[in-house]
Amino acid sequence: MTVHLTHFSAAFVFALFASIVFGITHRETTRDMVRYGLYCFAMFMGGVLLAGWAMWLIRR
Amino acid sequence: MANQTTAKSKAAEPAQPVSTMSVIAPALGWLIPGAGHMIQKRWIRGVLLLVSIGTLFVLGLMMQGHIYKANGGDILDILGFIGDLGAGGLYITTLTMNWGQGAIAFAIADYGTKFMIVAGLLNFIAVADAYHIAIGKKQ
Numbered sequence: 001m002t003v004h005l006t007h008f009s010a011a012f013v014f015a016l017f018a019s020i021v022f023g024i025t026h027r028e029t030t031r032d033m034v035r036y037g038l039y040c041f042a043m044f045m046g047g048v049l050l051a052g053w054a055m056w057l058i059r060r
Numbered sequence: 061m062a063n064q065t066t067a068k069s070k071a072a073e074p075a076q077p078v079s080t081m082s083v084i085a086p087a088l089g090w091l092i093p094g095a096g097h098m099i100q101k102r103w104i105r106g107v108l109l110l111v112s113i114g115t116l117f118v119l120g121l122m123m124q125g126h127i128y129k130a131n132g133g134d135i136l137d138i139l140g141f142i143g144d145l146g147a148g149g150l151y152i153t154t155l156t157m158n159w160g161q162g163a164i165a166f167a168i169a170d171y172g173t174k175f176m177i178v179a180g181l182l183n184f185i186a187v188a189d190a191y192h193i194a195i196g197k198k199q
Contacts, residue, residue, distance in 0.1 A: 003122040010171045013119060014178070017112040021182040024105050025189040028199055 008048070015044030082194040089190040090148040093183045096190025109186045117150045117179035120160075125172025127151070127160030140173070146180030146187075 005013065023037025081100065089096020094110030097103075121127075128140035144151050154160050164170050192198040 001122055002124060003119060004168060005119075005123065005171070007167075007171075010123075010168065010175075014116070014175065017116045018178065018182060020108055020112045021186060024108060025185045 011048045012045070015041050015048070019044060079194065082191060085190040085194040086187045089187045090146070090183065092149050093147070093179075093186060096187060097193070100190065100193050102193065109183075113147070113179050113183050113186065114150065116175050116182070117147050120172040120175030120179065121154065123172030123175065124162055124165070124169040125160060125174075125176050126162065126164050126169070127154050127173075127176060129155065140177055143177030143180045146182075146184040147176065148183060151180065 019037045019041035022040045023033040023035075027033045027036045085096040085099055087096075088099055092110070093113035094106040094108070096106075097109060098106030128137055128144050130141055131137050160176070162169075164173060189198065
């Protein structure tokens with residue numbers, strides 16, 4: 001069975017699961033874990049969108 | 061001067077007791093992602109780690125990613141092997157079943173390879189976290 005993800009969905013899945021692990025392992029309390037996980041996810045996705053738009057601008 | 065600093069830092073940090081749990085939790089956590097947390101009754105964290113690392117690794121395989129074997133060749137191949145090795149039982153099962161041996165034919169397959177390496181590296185972090193819980197450094 002083969003899975004074909006788009007570039008964006010692959011980045012989304014990667015950011016989601018990596019953020020969960022970072023949140024759990026890098027903070028002490030549950031509240032801090034959730035906050036740090038959300039922060040990491042936002043940074044991952046923000047980086048993806050920023051890089052995507054930068055490449056779009058370079059291509060033009 | 062340097063010796064004094066080293067001596068002070070050694071005195072400030074008490075030696076961590078080596079308990080059975082501090083050996084079993086990381087070993088089990090390496091073999092089964094999240095199990096090092098579950099054995100210490102951190103059920104939710106353990107399940108989340110298992111789902112996250114497991115899904116990344118399995119998705120990588122399903123995206124036709126390549127799995128690295130022990131090798132002494134190119135430095136990137138060696139680093140790929142170290143990353144894959146972190147996934148523990150998932151890596152051993154994959155090798156045993158002879159999965160992930162295809163050539164990388166398209167971009168998404170290369171993503172799959174990276175997914176599996178990152179899953180292994182994330183499991184290394186989870187193992188270190190399980191150890192810190194076992195020695196009482198973290199709740």
